Amino acid sequence: MWRRSPQPRSVLEDSLDYVHSPSLRGRFIVVGAFTIGLIAMIAIKLVFDYSERLADISYDRLLRSALLQIDENVGQSQGEISVDIPWSAFATLAQASDDRVFYKVESSDQGFITGYHDLDASPLLPVEQGTVQFFDRRYSGEIMRFAWLERYMTEPDASGTVRIVVAHTRLSREAMATSITQRAVHLIALVALVSIVLIVIGSQLVLRPLHRIEQQLEDRTPGDLTPLTLKTPRETYHLKMVINHFMERLQTNLAELENYTSNAAHQLRTPIASLKALAENARDIGKPEEQRAALEKIIGQCEALSDTVNFLLNQAVVSHRLQSQNMGLIDLVQPLQESCRAQALAAFRKGVMLSFEQEVESATIVGDTMAIEQMMQNLIENAVRYSLLEESSTPHEVVVRIVPRPNIYRVEVIDYGVGISDIDKERVFERFYRGRYDITGSGVGLSMVKDIADYHKASIQLQDTQPQGTTVIVDFPVYEMMGEQ
Amino acid sequence: MKARLLMLLCCLSFPIQAAETLWFGEASAPRQLYIHSTLDMSSFRPLLERFVGRHPDIRIGYVDVNTQELYYRTVSESDAPRASLVLSSAMDLQLKLVNDGYTQVYQSDETERLPSHAKWRDEVFAFSYEPVVMMVNKNAFAEREVPRDRQEMLSYIRQYDDSVTGKLGTYDIRQSGVGYLLASQDARQADATWGRILEAFGSHQVRTYCCSSDIIDDVASGKLLLGYNLLGSYAAQRAKQDPALEMVIPQDYTLMLMRTALIPKNAPNRDEAGAFLDFLLSDAGQALMRSEELLYPIHGQRQASDEVAFPLGPTRTIRTVDLDQQLLVGRDLIKQRRFIKSWELALELSSED
Structure with a gap:
């Protein structure tokens, strides 16, 4: 961002x-x-x-x-x-x-x-x-x-x-x-x-x-981001280095953006192409039953596409909000509850039990409700997605929990899915990184979560759930009244 | 201190004569200036007349006072001085007036033009030089050599022992401020010679006078053969008029005084006094002194090539008395008392005389 x-x-x-x-x-x-x-x-x-x-x-x-x-x-x-x-x-x-x-x-x-x-x-x-x-x-x-x-x-x-x-x-x-x-x-x-x-x-x-x-x-020409090679006195060396370093970062970011754009384009192009193929297929099929099945497929594809588009749009909205909206005093429990309520049905349809465990009545923090809802949606969707990868006879379960700790409110999203490897744990928050390409998703989900958490001065970490699965822990700092320490 | 000085005044000076005031200029002139001075009328009248001629609005009251009396009068009148300008040849007394705070500062283009040795603190200003000379009656020296310096004078006295007794004249240093100054400077310049002169004067019944002019009168009349320590300007004037008189400039050393002017502190006519002082120092005033052979102008020495009316001896023997703080030493109470006492002893005069 x-x-x-x-x-x-x-x-x-x-x-x-x-x-x-x-x-x-x-x-x-x-x-x-x-x-x-x-x-x-x-x-x-x-x-x-x-x-x-x-x-x-x-x-x-x-x-x-x-x-x-x-x-x-x-x-x-x-x-x-x-x-x-x-x-x-x-x-x-x-x-x-x-x-x-x-x-x-x-x-x-x-x-x-x-x-x-x-x-x-x-x-x-x-x-x-x-x-x-x-x-x-x-x-x-x-x-x-x-x-x-x-x-x-x-x-x-x-x-x-x-x-x-x-x-x-x-x-x-x-x-x-x-x-x-x-x-x-x-x-x-x-x-x-x-x-x-x-x-x-x-x-x-x-x-x-x-x-x-x-x-x-x-x-310089607009696209020229090569380091400064000017010979200048020692005192300006650091300034020069900082400028060069900054340009390097800019270049990296630009490369990432390029990557992201092509990725997004790819992610949109592929479902649209397959949608088109499916539609042509459906048009050409004579049998009504088969046509119906094809249409079902088209609908499924449309839903996936809609998810992707929603995701990209949400990210745009959130990043806009984070930049322009001031934060206020909010009750952290509410967006959590709201997110769980909104996701519960969708998760249930996919065969995942979503539950919300609340150990506090209310939790006052400085923040933005909509951003937190967006963050929770991403976290829950990820948890559901990873849960489903695990073949299991018992119904899958995802738990959202809020626990008071000294000076912080800890929000945990627990799943019992396939888990994330230790190498990936370090990288999942990077922009455009995608743990596994066999799972649908834009690859921007967790990086957005990280952005929102940073924005709330919250720390975020990944732990393994026992016996398996992943627990995402987000620690929000407790709002402290002035003068109270 | 004033009381003490007045006491001294009583001891040392004759009762103050009621000096008459001579007036110059129109009686109706709106401005008035009193000058107290030791200058003889013959030397000063042309200067006064020239001044009132140039400044018809100023009337000058001129009072001729003896140097010593002039000093005490200026001190005693310090609260409300009558004179706005005080002229005197007794440099030491003039300087003492300045040092003791009885005078005021005066500055003008003319005073700025004066060399620094001819003024002190911008409060006392020299306007003419006064070489100190001897005077002889030529008739008495028809067959004898006229003494040219003090040694010759002494040997002359020794040689003509009897014929010079009672026929030598000099200042009475108790009466005359300038006389005291000359004697003390002689003692300072050549103490041994001074002692011998005193001894010779004492043993030959020297006659003492209040003023240069009186001595010169007596030399002219033949009453005196020789006058010692006279003011050069008067001597030169008289020698020019009277062929019997000869002015002798001592060749061993010639004391050189300066006639000085000052403005008393509370002088009523400061501006008029300043105007007159400026006139004395101006080219016109100085030229008049030279052309009329009145005084030796203070600026005159610079034009050596001029036809100098008053010939001076070789300048290396000239001992100019500095117009500075050293003059105060001669006027130290004890020194003065002791000096006069030894003078009286040597000349065999009693203090009451």
């Missing part, structure tokens, strides 16, 4: 579909560009932090150098701490060319010594004598960078500590940080741009083998 696309599609729909379906290349580019953008942003943030730190490190050196030069010139004369600010200290600070400079020297004993009286000389960080610390603090309307030092006086007659602060504005630091950041940002932006361009070009290259495969398939 083949699945067909539900409706034929218009060109417009196809093109809309094309427009609306996500583009592999677009997705590739978007994800790539997004990733690069993200990385670039992180890099810029890092550069930003780094450049500020670098500028601080560089200019803190200036500040420290100036501070230490001042510190070196702190001395003592006549018991008084004094400082001679060296020119070089400020020559050092002048390297931060546009930054305002402030300083203050004070001691624990004398208080303010020189510099800017109102400069806040309290340390910001934990004090460690003799160690320079740096911090930012507001003074004179601007944020300043402070270098701070406090140390004990080392002169023999001196006591207490001297404290030196040197501060300058952050102009040069910011200028340096900005210039570093700017250059880095330019570079990062350039790299990101180049990468995105490469992704755009690369995506074109990467997807080219797919376009080649597409082109080759497009260019």
